[in-house]
Amino acid sequence: MSTNFEKIAHVARGMLKDPSKKYKPFQGVHLPNRQWPGRVITKAPRWLSTDLRDGNQALPDPMNGEEKLKYFKLLCNLGFKEIEVGFPSASQTDFAFVRHLVETPGLIPEDVTISALSPSREHLINRTIEALRGSKNATLHLYNAVSPLFRDVVFRNSRQETLELAKKGARAVTMATKHAAESTPTNWGFQYSPETFSDAEPDFSLEVCEAVKSIWNPSTAKPIIFNLPATVEMSTPNTYADLIEYFSTKISEREKVCVSLHPHNDRGTAVAAAELGQLAGADRVEGCLFGNGERTGNVDLVTLAFNLYTQGVSPNLDFSKLDEVIRITEACNKINVHPRHPYAGNLVFTAFSGSHQDAISKGLRAYDDRKNVDPTWKVPYLPLDPHDVNSEYAAIIRVNSQSGKGGVAYLLKTNRGLDLPRALQVEFGAVVKDYSDNKGKELTIGEISDLFNTTYFLEFPGRFSLDDYTLSSNGPRSKSISCVVDVKGKNAGRCVIEGSGNGPMSAVVDAMRRQFNIAFDIGQYSEHAIGSGNSVKAASYVEIKCNNNSFWGVGIDDDVTSSGLKAVMSAISRAATEVAK
Ligand SMILES: CC(=O)SCCNC(=O)CCNC(=O)[C@H](O)C(C)(C)COP(=O)(O)OP(=O)(O)OC[C@H]1O[C@@H](n2cnc3c(N)ncnc32)[C@H](O)[C@@H]1OP(=O)(O)O
Numbered sequence: 286m287s288t289n290f291e292k293i294a295h296v297a298r299g300m301l302k303d304p305s306k307k308y309k310p311f312q313g314v315h316l317p318n319r320q321w322p323g324r325v326i327t328k329a330p331r332w333l334s335t336d337l338r339d340g341n342q343a344l345p346d347p348m349n350g351e352e353k354l355k356y357f358k359l360l361c362n363l364g365f366k367e368i369e370v371g372f373p374s375a376s377q378t379d380f381a382f383v384r385h386l387v388e389t390p391g392l393i394p395e396d397v398t399i400s401a402l403s404p405s406r407e408h409l410i411n412r413t414i415e416a417l418r419g420s421k422n423a424t425l426h427l428y429n430a431v432s433p434l435f436r437d438v439v440f441r442n443s444r445q446e447t448l449e450l451a452k453k454g455a456r457a458v459t460m461a462t463k464h465a466a467e468s469t470p471t472n473w474g475f476q477y478s479p480e481t482f483s484d485a486e487p488d489f490s491l492e493v494c495e496a497v498k499s500i501w502n503p504s505t506a507k508p509i510i511f512n513l514p515a516t517v518e519m520s521t522p523n524t525y526a527d528l529i530e531y532f533s534t535k536i537s538e539r540e541k542v543c544v545s546l547h548p549h550n551d552r553g554t555a556v557a558a559a560e561l562g563q564l565a566g567a568d569r570v571e572g573c574l575f576g577n578g579e580r581t582g583n584v585d586l587v588t589l590a591f592n593l594y595t596q597g598v599s600p601n602l603d604f605s606k607l608d609e610v611i612r613i614t615e616a617c618n619k620i621n622v623h624p625r626h627p628y629a630g631n632l633v634f635t636a637f638s639g640s641h642q643d644a645i646s647k648g649l650r651a652y653d654d655r656k657n658v659d660p661t662w663k664v665p666y667l668p669l670d671p672h673d674v675n676s677e678y679a680a681i682i683r684v685n686s687q688s689g690k691g692g693v694a695y696l697l698k699t700n701r702g703l704d705l706p707r708a709l710q711v712e713f714g715a716v717v718k719d720y721s722d723n724k725g726k727e728l729t730i731g732e733i734s735d736l737f738n739t740t741y742f743l744e745f746p747g748r749f750s751l752d753d754y755t756l757s758s759n760g761p762r763s764k765s766i767s768c769v770v771d772v773k774g775k776n777a778g779r780c781v782i783e784g785s786g787n788g789p790m791s792a793v794v795d796a797m798r799r800q801f802n803i804a805f806d807i808g809q810y811s812e813h814a815i816g817s818g819n820s821v822k823a824a825s826y827v828e829i830k831c832n833n834n835s836f837w838g839v840g841i842d843d844d845v846t847s848s849g850l851k852a853v854m855s856a857i858s859r860a861a862t863e864v865a866k
């Protein structure tokens with residue numbers, strides 16, 4: 286006999302052609318003169334981390350005490366001054382953790398306020414207050430759902446009964462905190478959440494909060510926190526902003542109220558909702574690191590912080606050691622940060638595609654050239670300087686078959702100090718693309734470096750390699766050279782070749798032409814130092830032209846003349862290799 290639920294499950298599956306019969310659009314609030322669209326966020330909100338409550342309650346494997354403590358310390362180190370540390374009436378474990386925080390000297394920084402959540406049930410409220418009591422600063426966070434769906438289906442309450450449930454809870458909180466004698470006084474704060482605010486009638490949420498405020502009687506110095514959750518994100522972010530502006534402008538004694546946001550991410554727009562909600566007048570934002578939390582998560586505080594930061598607004602949080610933050614949260618939550626998670630994913634600073642790499646490497650070079658004069662961060666495709674989160678530029682450019690010459694050149698420059706001329710970048714970029722395409726995977730910098738060595742015979746000699754040479758001068762523009770050249774393949778062996786010209790390069794061209802009847806000319810040539818001091822080396826890049834073809838060669842040596850001659854041999858060997866294919 287299948288249960289009712291299973292009977293429902295036998296209904297036809299799959300999306301409806303016309304969902305309007307099953308899903309109704311959210312009816313927003315009428316707010317004809319909304320002001321939030323014309324505003325800009327200019328300062329960070331008050332932050333509350335609910336990682337240890339909303340985040341933890343949604344974990345398949347909730348954090349144990351040790352993990353919670355590690356996470357709590359991380360949140361304090363990041364700069365959070367309000368931390369919801371749990372739901373202590375849920376279990377002895379939850380209760381014990383809060384007591385451990387309160388009773389262990391120095392665990393809660395002086396400027397940090399801990400909070401804990403309680404339903405509007407007196408015994409649970411008292412248990413929660415018992416957990417918090419003794420903390421220097423503590424906020425009791427009371428909630429009950431107020432939307433029609435929850436009134437009808439969960440509580441089977443009328444609006445009046447829902448209002449009374451909130452008032453009863455507020456009275457219990459007030460009696461057990463403000464009006465209670467305490468041996469070690471706690472600086473009590475009160476937060477009320479009309480849960481399912483974003484799906485409730487705006488005027489009813491307002492009515493409930495007005496009633497709660499009258500009971501708590503806040504002051505300007507210590508405002509009551511009205512936390513207005515998008516418990517389930519039901520509509521576009523603009524409607525949440527309208528609801529927030531409606532509440533913020535209509536609640537009485539606004540100066541005694543802290544309007545707080547608590548968006549969830551069911552529609553994937555929690556960040557937008559949180560930002561528009563701040564434009565609409567909110568003072569505070571609750572969320573979790575990397576968007577952990579119920580279902581699709583709470584709003585991601587990391588993204589919100591960096592969205593402020595990259596607009597030039599300090600978030601008052603420090604995510605400089607972002608990798609460590611990721612490591613700790615992944616270990617505690619047993620949920621990994623998505624590789625493309627804004628700012629934090631391990632692919633977010635990475636460009637594989639050639640045009641992006643080219644733009645980024647040019648942008649980084651331009652930034653490096655001007656940053657002492659103009660430190661404004663303006664680099665194509667990079668909204669944030671990876672250095673600001675202790676990431677390396679080298680991790681930005683990664684190479685696969687989608688990459689181009691710019692990325693390859695960038696990696697050789699940053700990892701080997703080789704500054705390839707543009708035409709050589711084109712030549713070697715094509716070699717890398719073919720190699721990566723054939724392998725069908727990303728190439729590591731080691732593989733690219735090895736491929737460069739192989740292509741230009743830097744590690745193993747090619748068809749022709751220079752063993753030694755003697756250069757003599759016959760005047761300012763007249764040089765003679767005698768080279769010992771090692772020949773591989775056909776006519777293999779060592780031979781001495783001689784030639785003359787206006788410099789070493791033209792002299793060796795003459796010698797190669799005489800000995801091997803190889804007719805070619807030197808095209809482009811460039812050289813630069815690698816490193817500095819006693820370990821400095823010379824890198825030479827030579828283009829040779831023969832039979833209307835162009836081939837590049839590379840030479841690296843302690844001596845700049847040797848590096849140039851080696852580059853010529855490299856180019857000729859490359860020509861011989863390519864012609865033999
Ligand atoms: C949106 C949010 O994330 S809210 C936070 C949710 N987090 C949690 O619930 C985690 C911890 N919860 C728990 O450990 C348990 O739910 C407890 C200990 C709080 C309560 O356990 P129980 O007494 O067994 O109740 P249960 O868990 O079934 O909760 C449902 C009951 O509480 C009532 N209830 C639910 N929320 C509230 C609320 N905010 N205020 C008052 N009553 C509430 C429901 O109407 C229902 O009452 P009923 O059994 O008379 O129909």
Ligand SMILES: CC(C)C(=O)C(=O)O
Nearest residue numbers: 428478480481514516
């Ligand atoms: C308890 C409240 C703030 C909550 O978690 C929600 O509504 O999502």
